[in-house]
Amino acid sequence: MYTFNPGPSQVYPQVRQYLQDAFDEGWLSAPHRGEKFVQMMRLTVQELKTKLNIPQDYTIFFLSSATECWQVLAQSLTPTKSFHLYNGAFGQKWYENARALRPASVGQKFGIDEVPDTDRLPGLDEQTDLVCITQNETSTATQLRDGVILNLYNRLPAKALLAVDATSSMAGVQLKFIKGDIWYASVQKCFGLPAGLSVMVLSPRAIERVRRLNERSHYNSLADQYEKMLNFQTTHTPNVLGLYLLNRSLHDNPPIKTIHQHVVERATKLYDYFDQATQLRPLVSNPETRSYTVIGLQAAPALIEEVRRRALAQDLFIGSGYGELKATSLRIANFPAIPDAAFEQLVQFFAKEFS
Ligand SMILES: *Cc1c(COP(=O)(O)O)cnc(C)c1O
Numbered sequence: 450m451y452t453f454n455p456g457p458s459q460v461y462p463q464v465r466q467y468l469q470d471a472f473d474e475g476w477l478s479a480p481h482r483g484e485k486f487v488q489m490m491r492l493t494v495q496e497l498k499t500k501l502n503i504p505q506d507y508t509i510f511f512l513s514s515a516t517e518c519w520q521v522l523a524q525s526l527t528p529t530k531s532f533h534l535y536n537g538a539f540g541q542k543w544y545e546n547a548r549a550l551r552p553a554s555v556g557q558k559f560g561i562d563e564v565p566d567t568d569r570l571p572g573l574d575e576q577t578d579l580v581c582i583t584q585n586e587t588s589t590a591t592q593l594r595d596g597v598i599l600n601l602y603n604r605l606p607a608k609a610l611l612a613v614d615a616t617s618s619m620a621g622v623q624l625k626f627i628k629g630d631i632w633y634a635s636v637q638k639c640f641g642l643p644a645g646l647s648v649m650v651l652s653p654r655a656i657e658r659v660r661r662l663n664e665r666s667h668y669n670s671l672a673d674q675y676e677k678m679l680n681f682q683t684t685h686t687p688n689v690l691g692l693y694l695l696n697r698s699l700h701d702n703p704p705i706k707t708i709h710q711h712v713v714e715r716a717t718k719l720y721d722y723f724d725q726a727t728q729l730r731p732l733v734s735n736p737e738t739r740s741y742t743v744i745g746l747q748a749a750p751a752l753i754e755e756v757r758r759r760a761l762a763q764d765l766f767i768g769s770g771y772g773e774l775k776a777t778s779l780r781i782a783n784f785p786a787i788p789d790a791a792f793e794q795l796v797q798f799f800a801k802e803f804s
Contacts (some may be wrong), residue, residue, distance in 0.1 A: 452782075460642055463701060493692055500702065518633040527547065534557050536583075590744060612631040693784070726804055727803050745779070746778050
């Protein structure tokens with residue numbers, strides 16, 4: 450059985466051994482204030498920075514989900530309002546989550562084949578604390594290329610920080626962390642690990658803001674988490690098993706540059722194939738906005754259903770559409786933990802049954 454579901458997704462096969470080792474090495478009962486845990490946290494932070502090319506002066510936080518990151522960013526880094534530029538369900542949920550806490554927050558939607566014009570953002574003003582974008586919108590299978598993020602970063606109002614949801618791209622493609630203040634992802638997507646842990650990365654500028662605002666009224670307030678992370682500790686008993694799996698898997702995986710190349714090559718082949726060879730069409734027609742890590746296909750609802758049903762009969766689990774696109778699209782995760790053999794089987798399936 451292979452799963453192409455874009456989260457929770459196929460985990461790395463090594464996870465089986467890591468789980469056994471975690472049990473045998475006593476991690477499941479390890480005290481989170483002890484030297485053994487602190488040492489593992491220190492190494493995990495270092496592995497993340499090395500393997501994902503995160504600048505050394507950025508600070509790493511561990512939370513439980515991307516959704517928790519939305520919440521924490523509104524609580525701890527948004528005294529007034531945030532501005533949200535989005536084209537799909539996850540970006541919109543982030544906006545709604547922020548607006549529930551900071552009603553002055555503003556959203557601006559763009560089309561899935563559209564490269565947003567960073568010169569024309571009417572809702573973005575000097576009162577904005579946080580500019581929020583989704584680097585890889587899992588629901589529409591689109592991405593914002595480096596150039597768009599760079600343009601936006603260069604045009605930020607003086608006070609604003611740039612926050613980037615990279616949930617379905619971090620650890621799959623190379624991100625230019627230096628061109629953003631806050632980046633986060635949960636591990637059940639491109640990290641190829643079980644859910645229950647997220648990684649949030651803050652620039653020195655964002656850390657300075659955390660310290661100045663010093664918001665401490667929630668259990669997961671960033672000022673408290675920052676204080677603890679200075680000593681590689683957490684405010685509460687953390688997901689030690691999740692952290693251990695992350696540590697092992699980062700250690701054994703190649704650097705992001707290698708993974709990135711492989712993911713992009715595979716995406717290119719898949720788009721080439723689906724552009725021509727099947728009854729389905731890529732959901733996104735603009736090659737500039739197509740995601741590398743999530744391939745969306747569109748067709749009439751009956752065909753979508755039949756494809757997913759017949760694939761499943763051959764032990765291939767294809768992701769459904771999401772949100773508004775649920776009935777008329779399907780999504781194929783192109784995450785690094787899914788082996789090439791799985792994609793060969795998938796393409797054969799389409800060639801035989803839906804060409
Ligand atoms: C999956 C996903 C989320 C939500 O992640 P959780 O870990 O379930 O909170 C948020 N944003 C994007 C882009 C996602 O793909």
